[in-house]
Amino acid sequence: MTSNNTKRPTNINGKNPRPESSEQSNSISKSSFNYHYAIGRGGFGKVWKVEMKRTKEFFALKEMQKLRVISKRSVHSVMNERKILETLKANFIVNMHFAFQDRENLYLVMDLKNGGDLRYHIAKNKRFTEVQTKFIAACIVSGLQYVHSNGILHRDIKPENLVFDERGYLHITDFGIARVWTPENSKDTSGTPGYMAPEVIFRQNHGIAADYFAVGVILYELMMGRRPYIGRDRKEIRDQMISRQARVSEIPEGWTMEAVDFINKLIQRKSSSRLGNKGFGEISSHPWLKDFPWKDLSLGALTSPYIPRSQDNFDPRNLGDWKDEIDPTIDLASSQNLFIGYSYDERVFMEVSNAHHKKSLSSF
Numbered sequence: 001m002t003s004n005n006t007k008r009p010t011n012i013n014g015k016n017p018r019p020e021s022s023e024q025s026n027s028i029s030k031s032s033f034n035y036h037y038a039i040g041r042g043g044f045g046k047v048w049k050v051e052m053k054r055t056k057e058f059f060a061l062k063e064m065q066k067l068r069v070i071s072k073r074s075v076h077s078v079m080n081e082r083k084i085l086e087t088l089k090a091n092f093i094v095n096m097h098f099a100f101q102d103r104e105n106l107y108l109v110m111d112l113k114n115g116g117d118l119r120y121h122i123a124k125n126k127r128f129t130e131v132q133t134k135f136i137a138a139c140i141v142s143g144l145q146y147v148h149s150n151g152i153l154h155r156d157i158k159p160e161n162l163v164f165d166e167r168g169y170l171h172i173t174d175f176g177i178a179r180v181w182t183p184e185n186s187k188d189t190s191g192t193p194g195y196m197a198p199e200v201i202f203r204q205n206h207g208i209a210a211d212y213f214a215v216g217v218i219l220y221e222l223m224m225g226r227r228p229y230i231g232r233d234r235k236e237i238r239d240q241m242i243s244r245q246a247r248v249s250e251i252p253e254g255w256t257m258e259a260v261d262f263i264n265k266l267i268q269r270k271s272s273s274r275l276g277n278k279g280f281g282e283i284s285s286h287p288w289l290k291d292f293p294w295k296d297l298s299l300g301a302l303t304s305p306y307i308p309r310s311q312d313n314f315d316p317r318n319l320g321d322w323k324d325e326i327d328p329t330i331d332l333a334s335s336q337n338l339f340i341g342y343s344y345d346e347r348v349f350m351e352v353s354n355a356h357h358k359k360s361l362s363s364f
């Protein structure tokens with residue numbers, strides 16, 4: 001590990017979240033890494049487990065094909081993710097270490113979370129116990145508290161974007177449609193049907209309560225084995241939302257009324273009466289979570305009641321390739337200037353990471 005005495009931030013596993021200073025240069029490229037195997041599949045490319053040759057540290061490398069990014073009109077979204085990740089640094093989110101590009105691809109080098117995403121674990125287990133669900137909820141809301149306290153809305157909280165580390169702590173990833181929150185700019189309808197809050201679906205102004213709605217849907221799913229509003233597409237889900245307020249009506253064995261109340265309050269259709277609308281304080285003082293050991297959680301001192309098995313980071317979904325066609329009219333050579341600014345900048349990263357990490361720890 002590092003040989004100088006400068007104090008660097010550590011993550012909940014006590015590891016340095018950045019690679020060695022000897023690697024600090026603009027020369028980071030694909031050849032700086034040994035590729036192991038694909039651990040995830042995104043809309044523009046795969047996410048790989050890689051090892052930095054020089055330091056032997058493991059990372060997750062998110063590879064995004066430029067042609068695919070342009071084809072899906074997502075240049076803004078990938079630049080946005082890179083920019084936002086550069087400003088965030090905390091325990092319960094997946095931190096970015098480097099960003100670089102070559103002619104064909106954009107790359108994000110991120111913390112490696114080895115335990116698989118929550119979607120994979122829901123498919124495997126169908127339902128979770130209340131104790132497991134409470135720990136999962138605490139990790140997600142801790143991550144969200146940090147993200148929101150930096151003025152950012154995630155806007156795509158869903159099981160695919162929550163990844164376990166090997167100790168069973170959950171981390172938020174995929175900031176592709178995250179936004180700096182302002183009352184005016186929050187009218188677009190980005191998100192994933194099923195997890196999108198009604199105010200997002202109906203193109204109304206939205207704030208942090210939209211992220212907490214998604215948390216409610218996830219907790220409902222962990223408890224009941226299905227989502228509160230189910231439909232084949234956005235329209236069907238929207239129609240259901242118009243016709244009824246979903247609630248947990250039957251309580252599975254071993255669950256408490258406090259848990260049911262917590263979930264019911266998160267999935268409130270009306271954002272002004274939704275739990276979390278006034279911030280994290282409302283969440284942490286609800287009877288279900290009021291005695292939760294937040295400090296120990298932030299220090300990584302708790303044993304998670306759900307620990308992924310070592311093979312859980314191998315998901316056969318990652319083997320397949322994309323079925324959609326890339327627009328053949330796109331000329332990559334003349335599009336290259338779309339990606340100006342997508343490069344690794346050590347100075348910016350250092351300043352941001354230190355300031356933000358200190359802030360995140362002191363807020364727990």
Ligand SMILES: Nc1ncnc2c1ncn2[C@@H]1O[C@H](COP(=O)(O)OP(=O)(O)OP(=O)(O)O)[C@@H](O)[C@H]1O
Pocket residue numbers: 039040041042043044045047060062094110111112113114116117160161163173174176
């Ligand atoms: N840091 C990480 N460690 C481990 N696995 C990860 C990490 N980041 C992403 N993954 C895995 O890769 C998958 C795809 O990553 P991500 O959601 O960031 O891609 P995306 O292109 O933004 O996806 P989408 O098409 O859903 O927008 C995730 O669902 C998760 O399984």
